[in-house]
Amino acid sequence: MRVMPKNTNINLANKVARFKKWASSRQGTYGEWECDYQHWDELWKAAEESMKDFSHENSDIETINNLLYTIARDNEIERLRKEAIKYPELLRQLARFGVDSSEPDAKWQVSVSVADAQLPDAADLIRPYLNDNNEYVRRRSLLAIAPFSPNEAEEIAKVWMDKDYEYSRIAGLHVLDILKSECLELYLERHANDSSKYVRSNVEDIRKQRYRE
Incomplete structure (x- = not known):
């Protein structure tokens, strides 16, 4: 039986789609380009509501990817990575799926959040990021794993x-x-x-x- 996505996940998908449309002509053209987005409050709210409603029964890869994408774009403020600390099971899912993500700015933030949350399995969740292709991800992950291993x-x-x-x-x-x-x-x-x-x-x-x- 296919699980229908929650309204909060649909709302997040819509807000991410709007951001991507805005970003299509700006992404990578200058540093900290994400900060110029005019609807961050709505995107933050949508992501935070989706985090709050997270459950294994209603989770889906699209929502996890949307959260990883949004966390990556929020790399200057880091509001969402800090919010994720409140939800250990969600954080575990983000860490597991994040390994294969194309978003380095999500990867290092997830590693840091796993460490900040002091999850019992923190070392196992962070370890795969030590071999990431991105040097900054590896660096932040090494600092994150140090107290646990x-x-x-x-x-x-x-x-x-x-x-x-x-x-x-x-x-x-x-x-x-x-x-x-x-x-x-x-x-x-x-x-x-x-x-x-x-x-x-x-x-x-x-x-x-x-x-x-």
């Missing part, structure tokens, strides 16, 4: 300290700092003269913070 996160962070991309090295440093890793000082010393001024700056910041503690 510290040994795993520490080993990945060590590997990242040799990455070419400077922000991966920065993330590695912060994960080692979060975990109070015994090898942190070794990497702080090694990267004090890093080729990237941003890595060097983060080394200094971490050292200053440690001295204050």
Whole structure:
């Protein structure tokens, strides 16, 4: 028997369709282009109502994808990713379906929300994102998983300290700092003269913070 979508899901679908029509001539043309949308209040409300009404019996892939799309577009304010924390089962569905999503700005937000919600299965939900094609998704996911799987996160962070991309090295440093890793000082010393001024700056910041503690 086919489950009929709830009115809240239909409303969300309509609001997403309107946003996509507006975005068709703007998407990717300049940074933070989503912020210019004039009907965010209606889109937020539709997404939040759909989240509130979520249940396994009335969930469908279209609604999950619409929520992921809307969360992605809301990447500056992050209102919806924070709202999702209230609904653990929905958050689990977003995490499971989000792995195959084409929306990197949804993926990293879902990883962060899973961590913020402190779900018992947080590590298992976040782990697939550590291998995402998008570096920023991987980076935010490593930071998110660290408290839930510290040994795993520490080993990945060590590997990242040799990455070419400077922000991966920065993330590695912060994960080692979060975990109070015994090898942190070794990497702080090694990267004090890093080729990237941003890595060097983060080394200094971490050292200053440690001295204050």
